[in-house]
Amino acid sequence: MDYNKQLENLALNLFKIDAVKFGEFTTKSGIKTPVYFDLRVIVSYPVVMELISHLLFEFLLKTSEYDYFCGVPYTALPIATLLSVEAKKSMLMRRKEAKSYGTKKVIEGHYKLNQKCIIVEDVVTSGSSVLETVKDLRNEGLIVEEAVIILDREQGGKQNLEANNVSMRSLFTMSKLIEILVNNNCITEQVGKEVKSYLNNIHAPAVVPSVNRVNIPFEKRIELSTNSIAKQLFNIMATKKTNLCLSVDLTSSTKIIDLLEKVGEHICLVKTHIDIIEDFSDNFIMQLKQLGTKFNFLILEDRKFADIGNTVSLQYSKGIYKISEWADCVTAHSLSGEGILKALNTCTNTGSKGVFFLAEMSSEGNLITHEYTEATVRMAAKYPDLITGFVCQKKETFSNPGLIQLTPGVQLDSLKDDFGQVYNTPEKVVLENGADVVVVGRGIVASKNPEAQAAIYKDTLWKCYMKRVSGKLE
Numbered sequence: 001m002d003y004n005k006q007l008e009n010l011a012l013n014l015f016k017i018d019a020v021k022f023g024e025f026t027t028k029s030g031i032k033t034p035v036y037f038d039l040r041v042i043v044s045y046p047v048v049m050e051l052i053s054h055l056l057f058e059f060l061l062k063t064s065e066y067d068y069f070c071g072v073p074y075t076a077l078p079i080a081t082l083l084s085v086e087a088k089k090s091m092l093m094r095r096k097e098a099k100s101y102g103t104k105k106v107i108e109g110h111y112k113l114n115q116k117c118i119i120v121e122d123v124v125t126s127g128s129s130v131l132e133t134v135k136d137l138r139n140e141g142l143i144v145e146e147a148v149i150i151l152d153r154e155q156g157g158k159q160n161l162e163a164n165n166v167s168m169r170s171l172f173t174m175s176k177l178i179e180i181l182v183n184n185n186c187i188t189e190q191v192g193k194e195v196k197s198y199l200n201n202i203h204a205p206a207v208v209p210s211v212n213r214v215n216i217p218f219e220k221r222i223e224l225s226t227n228s229i230a231k232q233l234f235n236i237m238a239t240k241k242t243n244l245c246l247s248v249d250l251t252s253s254t255k256i257i258d259l260l261e262k263v264g265e266h267i268c269l270v271k272t273h274i275d276i277i278e279d280f281s282d283n284f285i286m287q288l289k290q291l292g293t294k295f296n297f298l299i300l301e302d303r304k305f306a307d308i309g310n311t312v313s314l315q316y317s318k319g320i321y322k323i324s325e326w327a328d329c330v331t332a333h334s335l336s337g338e339g340i341l342k343a344l345n346t347c348t349n350t351g352s353k354g355v356f357f358l359a360e361m362s363s364e365g366n367l368i369t370h371e372y373t374e375a376t377v378r379m380a381a382k383y384p385d386l387i388t389g390f391v392c393q394k395k396e397t398f399s400n401p402g403l404i405q406l407t408p409g410v411q412l413d414s415l416k417d418d419f420g421q422v423y424n425t426p427e428k429v430v431l432e433n434g435a436d437v438v439v440v441g442r443g444i445v446a447s448k449n450p451e452a453q454a455a456i457y458k459d460t461l462w463k464c465y466m467k468r469v470s471g472k473l474e
């Protein structure tokens, strides 16, 4: 039997067993609806369950590559089970509530980091239930990019899932199901029209993108990174137990080296503005690199490249600074387009390199808009080997757990400087705003005792990070 015939067969069966009903119903959210689906009843009809899993497997899953199925609790669980048996792929089970004793697990089953899991769901309206399951799976380091669904109510769920990097395929759309039922005289044309007009008028609200990376410990995120500098940085943070980046905004190279001798043990990254140094020399770079090796930190040149690709490639590798020869990573704006990333990617005189792409800024009145930020994140996705992470202020800015959120504008007790810099506290940026690496400049550099102050920032920031990953704040 071909696909359409089998689909028709399923639609008629669903109607017969009262899994789809017409009349006047009120949904969970209090909205009146002329059609109601209750696919929970399928557990009483093994033939229908078998038909559903067969259609999902034959027509939606044959071209996919995946390691596990996970059904959205509870209605989809038996379907996921049947699919698991049919496809000979393992299944994972998500608990709605984590166990309060023993393992406290949310996801049951054996799995490995970075493997692919397909979501199975019965009906999608806004997509929020699917996204809850996606979030928990991604928190465990699984890759979740696909969902297969029995029925798409065509109320915005597909779009909401796509906005969260989950592509959704369904056996039926609501329109298709109605068409079959009208053609087979199960419902009148009038009822069909009423349902269609309802669909055209009711749209589920957008679902806020699921943020998942912030609860994953740095050591787990190493394997999720595709950029070698991000891997190194996650590793350094996890080993040294510090997520502090010191911004050495000093104009004397001797003072920078002296400071780093004192605070090197407390930092994972040093951030330079090489063009503010008045006595720049190759010897300074040599000492900087030696300190990086001695204390195990990386070097970020905050050059904020913003020109056309050709100029950026010259600025990166030529001139007196020859940044590409010593900086592990650099910052760049997306303003002038993808040429910047192409240029940085093709400069070949260095092994590992990384880019922190500026998606947001900390200064008040900056002209970056939400659309600009989103376009920046999309642009970065084309360069997975190059991008280390984003300079940004909010956890919602990106969701890829393999990338690092670098957040400047942090002080323990200041709110602003005289030139529009806006400061937040360590608690705010790490716990609320999702910062992974936190940039502190004058909070340490301009303090009376930088060494003691660096230790305080390091401890405070690390405590916040530990609270974030252990406390399940979301």
Ligand SMILES: O=c1ccn([C@@H]2O[C@H](COP(=O)(O)O)[C@@H](O)[C@H]2O)c(=O)[nH]1
Pocket: 247, 249, 273, 302, 360, 361, 362, 363, 391, 408, 409, 410, 421, 439, 440, 441, 442, 443
């Ligand atoms: O949005 C941004 C991007 C970069 N920075 C840089 O970080 C430091 C912050 O120094 P503080 O003394 O802690 O204010 C500085 O080098 C900026 O160029 C930023 O502040 N905001």
